[in-house]
Amino acid sequence: MNLRNFVVAAAAILLCSSSLLVAEADGKWLARVPDEDRSRVNPFAGQAKAGAAGKVIFDENCARCHGADANGIHNRPSLRSERVRHATDGQLAWMLRNGNPYKGMPPWNSLPEQQRWQVITYLRTLPPAGVPGGKP
């Protein structure tokens, strides 16, 4: 394979992948969360400092896909939706750890668990979808 063929092949793969990039979230993942995970308690629940730290992490890692206001961009789900608001902290923690790779959400277990809980603490400070704002 010469360099030209290689570049063409690589470009074709990247373009073809675009159809696989975004799949709408359907919430089916909620049913896959084991009971012991569903009932886990956020050790930082309600702590303002943890919420502020969670916002920093959110801005650095999540905002580009879910929007700076967490309302979602380009069919990527809003994190202020009724579905997320009604999910337990344990369910959100499970989603952050495992992701939903075939629906476009990568796992975030590269973040320490404490930081994932801080993100969840921040998400709990957000107003419902359609309401502006979102700072803790």
Added chain:
Amino acid sequence: MFVPPAFGRALFGAAVSLILASVLQAQEKPYFVTYSTDLEEPGNLEIALKGLTASPKDANAFVSPTIELEYGATAWWTTEVYGQGQATENDSTVFTGFRFENRFRPLPREYFVTPVLYVEYESVSNADKSILEVTGHDGIASFQVNNAQSHPIVEHSLESKLILSSNFKGWNVSENFIAEKNLSNEPWEFGYSLGAARPLTLNASPRRCTLCLQNIDAGAELYGGLGTRYSFGLGQTSQYAGPVFDFRTPAGVTYSFSPQFGLNDNSVGTLWRFKISYEAQQIRDLFKSSSKRNAQ
């Protein structure tokens, strides 16, 4: 440490460009050879300059830069292209070849040990000194050949890896098992790589900061060859180990550094590795219409 003037200028230029860039940071491990199961986030493009310099025994000092372009095609598939070269003191500067790699996450969730599959095609000359992995009986002898003799010989290989990772209490522990086949008539070659690392603190700070402990990872790496199908084992292989560090800046640039030490006579005494990487988030969104881009 040998740094040719042209490479020095190129490295400085790349570093300045990356520092001036302003995108967000990615979580990645500080390893240089070991892969963790972290894939690139879908739609993100990571641009990295990975370098290695060393002064092997009875050979000229060299520096070997590798440019990486890593793209998250989906949440379960990352594809990457490498271009690499080297400059050797009292010898020449050559482009040594390219690699095209893909990593796949076969399982839909995380486990205590999570697997990722890796497949790579490489077209690299024998003058390559990047040591992106060690397989078979790779050793110090290949550094003692001048570029005029080694560069014309180009090898086409397929390389596969089984990547395993575990994350617990902030630690990442990763194991790679490597099998490489030169597409000409040569036997399968094997290698391994192990790494462990964690951030210096697990809780994030509530304020944006540069010199926060959460932005620094430290760990260690061990890797080497395991011989070939006909001579499997540690005999006549090279083995390396060393600490690894990385530092993520709020501007989105990650700096990594590692001194790595040869563990036997067939290894280079000390490898000095460095890496500067920059992650452009959601570049595919740039190709969408502005109305869609702004839609929420």
